[in-house]
Amino acid sequence: MSSSPIQTLPFFQVDAFAPKPFSGNPAAVFLCDETLTNEQYLNIAGEMYLPETTFLRPLYDENIREEDKNWQTASLFEVRWFMIKEETNLCGHATLAAAHVVFEEIKSIHSKVTFRTRSGDLLIKKEDFEGEKDFIKMQFPVEKSFESKEIDTDLLKYLGISKQKINSTIYYPQKQTWILELENREELESLEPNFEALVQHKYQFPVKKVGVTTKGSTDKTKNYDFTSRCFCPWIGINEDALSAVSHGLFAKYWQTKLHKSDFFAYQASARGGEIHLQLLEENQVLLIGKGITTLEGNARI
Secondary structure, three states, rough: OOOOOOEEEEEEEEEOOOOOOOOOOOEEEEEEEOOOOHHHHHHHHHOOOOEEEEEEEEOOOOOHHHHHHOOOOEEEEEEEEOOOEEEEOHHHHHHEEEEEEHHHHOOOOOOOEEEEEEOOEEEEEEEEEOEEEEEEEEEEOOOOOOOEEEOOHHHHEEEHHOOOOEEEEEEOOOOOOOEEEEOOHHHHHOOOOOOOHHHHHHOOOOOOEEEEEEOOOOOOOOOOEEEEEEHHHHHHHEOOOHHHHHHHHHHHHHHHHOOEEEEEEEEOOOEEEEEEEEEEEOOOOEEOOOOEEEEEEEEEE
């Protein structure tokens, strides 16, 4: 009885936007020379059981000679992101993890590459930043359309917000995301949401994520502009370790309050993570951070 040959895929697990190992947001990055089936992508992502699993494949110009095609010389990559049960269109921390693998593990000869995704091409750079070497800079779109709305009282209750002062609330309809500003970091860090109740309840406006934020630092040794937590049990993640895409929304929120466009932010999840942001023109944001490789190996499919 014949059996199909076993194919091996090298992978790295990377903590993205991590100030130290085993912090930030983890993502697996698989190196694929060929396209896999959707079933294979999903099976691997389910096996890894991480917030996101990234599949990276080099793309070459048809004029390049075969002997010149390799991972180190490629400057264009197809990138696909998968959660445990579905493919996603855009993911910030998993993109940084993939960029970290390209620059630090594959040892690309380039300091600038392009990731081709279902959301369009993303420009990725490795550059010095504020006197430190080898930061990754990623230019992402940021949602511009938001509405000032009163938030559902039941949503607040299930988030664990009752007596805390809420400075303001805004709603991004395209992202189905709420942003709430609390008065201080102690109230932010003490929140204990009822995730089951959050998911089961029906709200006036559809919800996929709630970002709760407050001005200032959670760490006296670092001068963060704002601190946040992100709750998204509606998409299968109770609390995001660090949501890079959501930080684009946080930056838009704090731009008018702090009268600035450059930020250093901290996400006060259990793992903790930090990110630099620069709001650009034409509804773009520069996400800046580093990754740390914690695992590497080979998958058999």
